[in-house]
Amino acid sequence: MKIEWVTVGPFQENSYLLSDPDSGSGVLIDPGDEAARIIRMVEKAGAMPDAIWLTHAHLDHIGAISEIRGRWDVPVYLHPSDLALYRRAAQQAEVYGFAFEQPADPDRELADADQLQLGAHTVRVLHTPGHSPGHVVFLADGLMVGGDLLFSGSIGRTDLPFSNPREMETSLAKIATLDPEIVVYPGHGPPTSIGTELATNPYLNLNER
Secondary structure, three states: OEEEEEEEOOOOEEEEEEEEOOOOEEEEEOOOOOHHHHHHHHHHHOOEEEEEEOOOOOHHHHOOHHHHHHHOOOOEEEOHHHHHHHHOHHHHHHHHOOOOOOOOOOOEEOOOOOEEEEOOEEEEEEEOOOOOOOOEEEEEOOEEEEEOOEEOOEEOOOOOOOOOHHHHHHHHHHHOOOOOOOEEEEOEOOOEEHHHHHHHOOOOOHHHO
């Protein structure tokens, strides 16, 4: 499995392409802004996107969906608990003064423990609420596309509408049990690993809490 990304938009969000080179299939995860750059990434990789998977529905993670679906008519996957956030993304964008095209509703629902296929690879879904009610992460082949759950040295905000600090603590405890060798590809900032964050991140270092 191969992972590539571009960092887009005013929030510097990481939009990912997860692909299976053997089959040529791929998925876009959190296409947040600057659709043209994301499309160029996909075309350069030679992958054909089969779907768009969303870790959550904040505007900086979904802003390029409409334009990308104009290029490839693929289904959008989202946990249903984030549908309210998804549907109010354009309203959020107005607050910041951003141009934003509200995407059509998602096509399919994600759930905890779902197993999604990408070529010959199985990708596991974990429901990790806290930053948002329907936040999920995607796990496969020693990597985690983690959205805004865990960053290098930090975690996603829990002071936003629909965020929940207690749920965030539970979600962090869940991923703290994963293989420490797993590489984490977050929604913002550089990659890290579960082991590195267990040792150094004050929000995940449970021995220090």
